[in-house]
Amino acid sequence: MKVTPAQRNVILLGAPGAGKGTQAERIVADFGLPHISTGEMLRAAVANGTEMGREAQKYMESGALVPDEVVIGVVRERLAEPDALAGFLLDGFPRTIPQAEQLDAMLAGAGRAVTHVVLIDVPADELVQRLAGRRSCAGCGKLYNVTFDPPKTEGVCDVCGGQLTQRADDNEETVRNRLAVYEEQTAPLIGYYTERGVLESAFGGGKLPDEVYAQVERILSD
Numbered sequence: 001m002k003v004t005p006a007q008r009n010v011i012l013l014g015a016p017g018a019g020k021g022t023q024a025e026r027i028v029a030d031f032g033l034p035h036i037s038t039g040e041m042l043r044a045a046v047a048n049g050t051e052m053g054r055e056a057q058k059y060m061e062s063g064a065l066v067p068d069e070v071v072i073g074v075v076r077e078r079l080a081e082p083d084a085l086a087g088f089l090l091d092g093f094p095r096t097i098p099q100a101e102q103l104d105a106m107l108a109g110a111g112r113a114v115t116h117v118v119l120i121d122v123p124a125d126e127l128v129q130r131l132a133g134r135r136s137c138a139g140c141g142k143l144y145n146v147t148f149d150p151p152k153t154e155g156v157c158d159v160c161g162g163q164l165t166q167r168a169d170d171n172e173e174t175v176r177n178r179l180a181v182y183e184e185q186t187a188p189l190i191g192y193y194t195e196r197g198v199l200e201s202a203f204g205g206g207k208l209p210d211e212v213y214a215q216v217e218r219i220l221s222d
């Protein structure tokens, strides 16, 4: 389904492993929004060995959050690009209340505001199981899950034939650390955006990506 243009300034919220990447792909295709993933932008900076990338890498390898000033700088530059002026899908940002406040101020300065916050809500036990099975293509970056969304041939990308790899920060110890960090710092955002009347939840526990997306689509069509 293609949706007519409207100002949608969307934030996708959910714990690591909630399936945000899959939902983001479909939102981008249907609603025509640029996908602004701070995780992807930071990983690209790390891969390119930029100064910011080297700084971010120290935190990402231990499962900690990259400091606000680094992430906010990246987001500010990206939101000012022409394709983001008519709407956007933010994924991986904000992660803390101070980041959310900075985003609100940034948008208000341009006469804009967050219009939709979509929470993909998945129970913690299921998240651990999902993260351990997560793989991504070294060639094109497509995401898979060995349990929930396997490739046709084990270890090989359906799209480009590239090799599937596990991200360093998906190992079990780092996964537990990331979920703890999420609970402590990001879960308060649910309250923040609920108070502002922009948050709605899509329930993802035990559900297929299609079933989750049907809920997401309804939320964003309002």
Ligand SMILES: [Zn+2]
Pocket: 137, 138, 139, 140, 141, 142, 157, 158, 159, 160, 161, 162
């Ligand atoms: Zn691929």
